[in-house]
Amino acid sequence: MTDTATATTVRRDRIVAAISSALIEILEYDLPEITEDSRLFDQLGLDSTGVFELLMRLEEALDVEFDTDNLEMGHFETVRSLADFVVSETGD
Amino acid sequence: MTGFTRRLRKALVGSPDAAVVLLGNFEVEEQWARGEHTLPRFSAAAGTAVVNRMDEFAMLLAAAGDHVVLKTAPDPAYVDYLRALGLELPTVHVVSQQDPQRTVTEDILRDNELLARLSTLDASIAVHGVSEVEEELAAATGLTLAAPSALVCKAVNSKVYSRRLADELGLRQPDGRACDTLEQLAAAVEWARGLLATGRRVVLKEAFGVSGKGIAVLDSERRLDRTYRMIADRVHRRGDERIAFVLEDWVDKASDLNYQFTVSRDGSVSFDFVKEAITENGVHKGHWMPADLSGAHVDQLTMCADLLGKRLAEDGYFGVVGVDALTDPAGGLYPVIEINARNNMSTYQVLLQERFLGVGRVAMARHYPLRLAEPLGFADAARLLDGLLLSGVGGSGLLVNNFATVNAGARAEGPFDGRLYGLLIADTAAEVAVIDAAVTARLAEGIPS
Numbered sequence: 001m002t003d004t005a006t007a008t009t010v011r012r013d014r015i016v017a018a019i020s021s022a023l024i025e026i027l028e029y030d031l032p033e034i035t036e037d038s039r040l041f042d043q044l045g046l047d048s049t050g051v052f053e054l055l056m057r058l059e060e061a062l063d064v065e066f067d068t069d070n071l072e073m074g075h076f077e078t079v080r081s082l083a084d085f086v087v088s089e090t091g092d
Numbered sequence: 093m094t095g096f097t098r099r100l101r102k103a104l105v106g107s108p109d110a111a112v113v114l115l116g117n118f119e120v121e122e123q124w125a126r127g128e129h130t131l132p133r134f135s136a137a138a139g140t141a142v143v144n145r146m147d148e149f150a151m152l153l154a155a156a157g158d159h160v161v162l163k164t165a166p167d168p169a170y171v172d173y174l175r176a177l178g179l180e181l182p183t184v185h186v187v188s189q190q191d192p193q194r195t196v197t198e199d200i201l202r203d204n205e206l207l208a209r210l211s212t213l214d215a216s217i218a219v220h221g222v223s224e225v226e227e228e229l230a231a232a233t234g235l236t237l238a239a240p241s242a243l244v245c246k247a248v249n250s251k252v253y254s255r256r257l258a259d260e261l262g263l264r265q266p267d268g269r270a271c272d273t274l275e276q277l278a279a280a281v282e283w284a285r286g287l288l289a290t291g292r293r294v295v296l297k298e299a300f301g302v303s304g305k306g307i308a309v310l311d312s313e314r315r316l317d318r319t320y321r322m323i324a325d326r327v328h329r330r331g332d333e334r335i336a337f338v339l340e341d342w343v344d345k346a347s348d349l350n351y352q353f354t355v356s357r358d359g360s361v362s363f364d365f366v367k368e369a370i371t372e373n374g375v376h377k378g379h380w381m382p383a384d385l386s387g388a389h390v391d392q393l394t395m396c397a398d399l400l401g402k403r404l405a406e407d408g409y410f411g412v413v414g415v416d417a418l419t420d421p422a423g424g425l426y427p428v429i430e431i432n433a434r435n436n437m438s439t440y441q442v443l444l445q446e447r448f449l450g451v452g453r454v455a456m457a458r459h460y461p462l463r464l465a466e467p468l469g470f471a472d473a474a475r476l477l478d479g480l481l482l483s484g485v486g487g488s489g490l491l492v493n494n495f496a497t498v499n500a501g502a503r504a505e506g507p508f509d510g511r512l513y514g515l516l517i518a519d520t521a522a523e524v525a526v527i528d529a530a531v532t533a534r535l536a537e538g539i540p541s
Binding site for chain 1: 131132138139305306307308309314315318319322326329463509
């Protein structure tokens with residue numbers, strides 16, 4: 001693996017970990033194991049208010065500010081789709 | 093026709109026996125919020141599909157001479173079940189092509205044949221809530237909309253209106269600020285800093301949010317400032333300075349209440365009921381009826397209903413009004429948290445209460461979330477719940493009051509989420525809990541996902 005690819009993987013892993021830990025704090029109950037395929041709304045039980053808190057927590061954990069106009073519902077389908085969005089927003 | 097049926101028609105049309113065309117256009121707030129500055133808001137497409145199928149609740153607000161338009165025909169076995177319970181059912185019209193993401197009103201507007209058929213009816217249109225889309229329907233059919241204008245309905249549903257009205261009437265509400273300019277919001281943010289510094293939380297609400305959407309509970313200055321910047325950025329980008337938000341102290345509560353009253357065209361107000369809400373994470377799950385409230389609290393709410401109703405009438409409103417209220421841990425009452433000048437989920441339960449909930453009996457209205465591998469017919473659901481469904485007046489069991497929401501999210505392939513809505517009726521709360529647990533267990537065992 002090249003250095004760039006390794007750096008990208010590390011960054012993505014950090015984002016996925018931040019998403020998982022934010023979800024655990026917001027949903028305040030024992031979650032089924034969170035994977036990149038976990039569906040935020042219908043599997044983990046996130047709701048509209050929770051989405052807003054998730055955004056706030058991710059911004060704080062990763063020290064970024066998202067352009068909320070770029071956010072679409074599809075980004076919140078799964079942990080993977082959200083991680084993809086965050087990667088694209090925080091890319092160099 | 094029963095008591096509420098007649099009272100509603102008298103209020104909306106002026107005559108207790110008037111025939112109406114009922115539409116269950118739930119979450120009319122989505123229409124009211126168009127063009128408003130909002131917080132970033134997201135809802136699952138599957139969730140919208142389910143909400144749009146709440147249209148079927150309208151069948152249970154109807155009398156025999158009424159009409160109801162639905163997005164799809166009700167399951168015939170479900171209709172047989174309702175008839176067997178002795179319910180009067182209306183004439184049902186079905187749109188020729190439904191889009192799960194559209195409300196029933198939007199579907200009708202795309203169906204010329206149905207529009208033509210509706211235009212021949214001798215009835216007024218009575219809807220869940222009035223937006224410009226429902227006004228378009230009235231214009232397209234030539235039927236009278238038994239409601240005030242969309243402009244009035246939207247205005248009195250604003251949380252900004254509600255805060256100012258409660259202040260004016262001297263009704264207790266959480267400390268807060270109503271903001272219709274960015275400048276006012278900036279001042280409210282400065283006020284909220286003081287609250288956060290004392291360890292309290294604040295809540296920012298869009299004036300036209302619904303079901304937990306458009307609400308942010310904020311516990312730090314960093315989040316308060318970030319949320320303000322999100323709104324300010326949007327305002328600056330779009331150049332429209334007009335906003336509608338309230339920023340409030342997030343008060344501790346012992347229970348959520350919902351009461352309903354009806355304002356008649358002549359300005360008279362009748363108190364319909366108060367229920368105790370069951371909510372999870374701000375999302376409405378159901379209600380206990382009757383609410384476990386002291387007589388003093390009920391008297392207070394009845395008095396508030398009268399004050400609010402008279403003032404709403406002065407501002408041009410008539411029809412159903414649902415108000416959210418709270419009790420605090422010290423036993424005090426916040427009688428006005430939010431005014432919803434439209435039907436509420438509970439509105440569609442009144443006729444069922446009148447028929448099946450005799451004196452001294454209790455009911456819990458709720459929904460069961462389902463994850464289905466394929467669409468579930470009512471006959472199969474009834475078999476699954478054999479012995480647990482309500483079978484008639486005086487009995488105990490689950491009364492299914494909407495079946496369209498079960499299969500609303502069905503897709504060409506793959507599992508989907510649905511909701512089974514019902515009223516659990518029994519002699520005691522303990523008996524309700526037993527039936528509830530049995531229904532939950534049977535659904536979990538019997539539905540392979």
